[in-house]
């Protein structure tokens with residue numbers, strides 16, 4: 001029975017318990033969304049944007065992302081291999097028929113590439129230095145760190161495009177790799193890379209990427 005006293009007790013419930021209640025409510029919602037008449041990607045649009053250009057940085061942009069990568073990450077969430085999203089994606093994967101995943105990935109990969117953050121007409125020196133360092137790391141690397149483009153390029157369907165992605169999202173992923181809360185597919189390659197980046201280098205490369213449109217210059221086939 002919900003009496004004011006029990007409500008009060010509830011308010012004093014430990015954050016961990018409240019979290020568990022939240023999680024089980026989320027699970028209860030799975031399978032309860034009426035998807036009659038909806039295209040299979042519309043549910044994704046709630047968070048990622050129908051055209052894959054999400055506005056909130058916690059939701060990665062999927063527009064013009066490699067189809068193979070979208071499918072692989074989706075399956076990693078479904079199988080519980082990738083868990084760094086607080087359970088949101090795993091709950092959603094239960095709403096999608098496995099046979100629809102290829103069409104969903106095709107829908108997003110065919111969208112126009114996302115727009116990068118606009119750079120100011122007159123960059124201050126600090127911004128210019130950051131962009132220059134970011135570009136150097138991305139395209140050339142440095143002693144002990146391979147260029148990001150060694151793997152993040154049109155020839156590798158298992159790597160995502162990073163350009164014009166939300167800066168905060170990129171930073172979160174690098175933090176998650178470093179802390180081991182996102183397990184990368186290939187021998188934890190990204191964990192080593194994130195580990196080797198200094199704070200300033202990470203800031204520079206994510207700043208540069210969120211302000212650049214690079215994939216348009218590459219062959220888009222994957």
Ligand code: HEC
Pocket residue numbers: 040041043044045046047048058059060062069070071073074084085088089092096104160172
């Ligand atoms: C309720 C919000 C929500 C919905 C709906 C949603 N997602 Fe996500 N999605 C997320 C979050 C949160 C992340 C991961 C963020 C992180 O790692 O910090 C994510 C990540 C992803 C990624 C990884 C992208 C990358 O760059 O690594 C893919 C792929 C993805 N979602 C596909 C889908 C598809 C396909 C659908 C529809 C079937 C969908 N999502 C629906 C919230 C959502």
Ligand code: HEC
Pocket residue numbers: 060137138146147148149150151152158159160161162170173174183184185186189190193205
């Ligand atoms: C040796 C190959 C390799 C190199 C070099 C590399 N990456 Fe990656 N990166 C990967 C792979 C593979 C993935 C996908 C991991 C997975 O399957 O979860 C990835 C994923 C990422 C992601 C996650 C993006 C998303 O959409 O969720 C970020 C961010 C990232 N890399 C940044 C970088 C940066 C910055 C550099 C350069 C400093 C770099 N990577 C260099 C192989 C590489």
